[in-house]
Amino acid sequence: MSAVHEPPADAAAPAAAAPPGTRRRCTGEVLLEAKNISLAFGGVRALSDVGFDVREHEVRAIIGPNGAGKSSLLNCINGVYQPQQGTIALRGRTYRGMNSRQVAEMGVARTFQNLALFKGMSVLDNIMSGRNLKMRTSLLRQAMRNPWFSVAEREESVHREVVEHIIDFLEIQAHRKTPVGRLPYGLQKRVDLGRALAMEPQVLLLDEPMAGMNVEEKQDMSRFILDVNDEYGTTIVLIEHDMGVVMDLCDRVVVLDYGRRIADGTPAEVQHDAAVIRAYLGTTA
Secondary structure, eight states: OOOOOOOOTTOOOOOOOOOTTOOOOOOOSEEEEEEEEEEEETTEEEEEEEEEEEETTOEEEEEOSTTSSHHHHHHHHTTSSOOSEEEEEETTEEEOSOOHHHHHHHTEEEEOSSOOOOTTSBHHHHHHHTTGGGOOSOHHHHHSOSHHHHHHHHHHHHHHHHHHHHHHHTTOGGGTTSBGGGSOHHHHHHHHHHHHHTTOOSEEEEESTTTTOOHHHHHHHHHHHHHIIIIIOOEEEEEOSOHHHHHHHOSEEEEEETTEEEEEEOHHHHHTOHHHHHHHHSSOO
């Protein structure tokens, strides 16, 4: 019988898990930077002189009370809105007057709080639609039986392989042929994430990815977000109201209130910031 070796008495004890709000990733240089962003709709000012940056491989949160301007800020970043003032730069390249497709071609993908999936199409086809930016063969050439047909066929095969990998990654293989409208809400959120991943973004913008989910669905989505960051190397910016999720997932947090930035720092720093406490609770206590 083999001997059982006891650890030496002075062996170091296992390191304790880092408390929420303190876990850190190895982040790189500034990848995305917004400076002095101001946005108004008529007499209503949605954003006033807002600025923040996102580092490569970071999970960055934007939080704040309802109506703080969080979604408006994401809409400025991905080209849905054009701010009246300020600049946004990706890898040092400032972009102005670009629509959302042009911004997506630069490497910025987006999911929305209200799902915008094709409910009658299958999971596979919905995620495949995210490959549109990567396709080089036109629909007309794909439909014609000529020398271009074989090219289109090979191209589709390559894109389908990418999509199948995403389906496996998100653990929705059993639903790949199911119309999205028949899926539970939590799985529809995964399909929305998969479609954004199909664009192979450098920066992934997630607008309330946990909204409407139960505890188990939130745990699953949190795991997938961390895996996207780790395995795909994708930098993530997310809006989230669940502070437990923010504390567990994010490296840094920027806080908005009435369209202005009131705090920016680690989750632990932001959690104890007096201005943030006032914004959420209406008190300094």
